[in-house]
Amino acid sequence: MKKIIETINVKKYFPIKKGIFLKTVGHVKALESVNFSIHENQTIGVVGESGCGKSTLGRVLTKIYNPTEGTINYYDKDGEKYDISNKINKKTNMKYRSDLQMVFQNPFDSLDPRMTIGDIISEPLQIHKVFKTKSEEKDYVKDLLKKVGLYEDYFSRYPHEFSGGQRQRIAIARAIALKPRLIITDEPTSALDISVQSQVINLLKDIQKENNIAYIFISHNLDVVYHVSDRIMVMYLGNVVEEADSKELFESPMHPYTQALMKSVPGWNPRERKLSEISLEGEPPSPIAPPPGCPFHPRCKYKMDICSKEKPTIKNADHKVACHLFK
Numbered sequence: 001m002k003k004i005i006e007t008i009n010v011k012k013y014f015p016i017k018k019g020i021f022l023k024t025v026g027h028v029k030a031l032e033s034v035n036f037s038i039h040e041n042q043t044i045g046v047v048g049e050s051g052c053g054k055s056t057l058g059r060v061l062t063k064i065y066n067p068t069e070g071t072i073n074y075y076d077k078d079g080e081k082y083d084i085s086n087k088i089n090k091k092t093n094m095k096y097r098s099d100l101q102m103v104f105q106n107p108f109d110s111l112d113p114r115m116t117i118g119d120i121i122s123e124p125l126q127i128h129k130v131f132k133t134k135s136e137e138k139d140y141v142k143d144l145l146k147k148v149g150l151y152e153d154y155f156s157r158y159p160h161e162f163s164g165g166q167r168q169r170i171a172i173a174r175a176i177a178l179k180p181r182l183i184i185t186d187e188p189t190s191a192l193d194i195s196v197q198s199q200v201i202n203l204l205k206d207i208q209k210e211n212n213i214a215y216i217f218i219s220h221n222l223d224v225v226y227h228v229s230d231r232i233m234v235m236y237l238g239n240v241v242e243e244a245d246s247k248e249l250f251e252s253p254m255h256p257y258t259q260a261l262m263k264s265v266p267g268w269n270p271r272e273r274k275l276s277e278i279s280l281e282g283e284p285p286s287p288i289a290p291p292p293g294c295p296f297h298p299r300c301k302y303k304m305d306i307c308s309k310e311k312p313t314i315k316n317a318d319h320k321v322a323c324h325l326f327k
């Protein structure tokens with residue numbers, strides 16, 4: 001499968017400014033040296049507690065923010081590589097924006113209440129000048145509505161007339177309008193009733209099967225992430241602490257933080273039980289002043305002398321883990 005995106009040592013720091021001269025007095029270190037890649041038709045789940053950097057990662061990849069350091073490479077359909085870490089030219093930007101789309105957490109905020117459903121879904125098609133005539137565009141949008149399980153006569157209606165689940169289907173129709181190769185979904189079901197969450201997940205999976213779309217699936221819900229992802233990346237305080245195939249990660253989590261997170265999943269039954277007594281206590285430290293060494297050491301039952309002095313680097317090629325317990 002073709003690679004779509006890779007990140008190399010990507011960092012994102014947000015300055016904290018104070019006083020009348022807005023002097024920078026510190027930084028919120030939201031992302032620390034993130035390295036990963038995603039290929040066509042692959043789903044990577046990104047999990048971690050609130051504030052771990054998973055949503056910032058989504059926003060850096062969609063270019064809402066530029067990274068503070070590091071490189072983001074984007075590969076087009078022909079395998080041509082583009083460094084999109086900073087400002088990019090208009091042509092590359094148009095290409096990237098049609099290949100990558102985002103579905104946000106809250107379908108109540110992400111749809112403009114003044115626009116009809118037809119206009120909301122047509123907007124990216126018009127920006128990218130996909131159709132020559134209005135009637136071709138309208139037929140295509142009506143087909144998209146049917147594809148996401150809605151009626152084509154919703155075309156002229158407004159967002160307030162729909163439930164949360166229906167609005168998320170509209171957001172998905174808009175996201176797939178340009179036939180993207182990668183969709184980033186940030187907590188796509190957490191604002192929805194339990195009863196419609198699985199319908200939206202199933203819709204995303206059906207769309208993937210039909211179109212070979214890759215997903216970066218950001219969520220705090222490990223159970224959902226396990227069921228949709230090929231690989232899972234666990235983040236803690238802006239760092240990737242573990243990454244593996246989802247089955248392998250669930251059956252044999254290595255990092256003490258991952259094990260603690262897993263304990264919240266109903267019916268979790270690890271193959272490796274020796275560390276399964278670990279539990280997650282207290283809050284993560286502030287990303288403004290992260291602890292030295294391993295970022296998890298203030299909460300880790302297994303910490304050793306080295307843990308507060310030296311930051312563990314990622315070990316292993318396939319089941320990656322950043323912890324001094326593993327050499």
Ligand code: SF4
Nearest residue numbers: 294297300307323324
């Ligand atoms: Fe715990 Fe040390 Fe591993 Fe960090 S490096 S998770 S503190 S054992």
